[in-house]
Amino acid sequence: MASGLTKMTARVLTCLFTTDAGSLTASQLAQRLQVSPASISKAIAFLESQSLVRRERDERRRDRYVVDDELFYQATIASARANDQLVETARQGVAILGPHTPAATRLENIARFLDFISESITRAAEQAREVLHTKPGTTSNDTAQPSPDHG
Numbered sequence: 001m002a003s004g005l006t007k008m009t010a011r012v013l014t015c016l017f018t019t020d021a022g023s024l025t026a027s028q029l030a031q032r033l034q035v036s037p038a039s040i041s042k043a044i045a046f047l048e049s050q051s052l053v054r055r056e057r058d059e060r061r062r063d064r065y066v067v068d069d070e071l072f073y074q075a076t077i078a079s080a081r082a083n084d085q086l087v088e089t090a091r092q093g094v095a096i097l098g099p100h101t102p103a104a105t106r107l108e109n110i111a112r113f114l115d116f117i118s119e120s121i122t123r124a125a126e127q128a129r130e131v132l133h134t135k136p137g138t139t140s141n142d143t144a145q146p147s148p149d150h151g
Contacts, residue, residue: 008042015032053071069133073125073132084118090114
């Protein structure tokens, strides 16, 4: 909730993150959270729109809502792309207002700032992606580097 999610959306996401399987059906979510299926549906729709949850069909053709390691990477990249749209819109505003107006200067500064942030987020996500696939207590170098004592 501190990051801006509604209470129900935060509860659904937390419920999915704390299951060993990392996935539940809508009815399982409703039962665990003791809420209506409509509440689950609304929360899932928002989470899907933010790339925080993925929908899959199980063997019984029921929708399962999944969270996995790759989703955080995808959500981060989607956030950076949303910034790219804001950059483009701000630069269109600069062209409309004329480059020498105070408002255009403000928009260009916003565009440059968001462009930098977007590039930084994308670069950091690419560099940190392997962390999502590394078991806790190890590093990605643990399996790739020979021991200095045996080298």
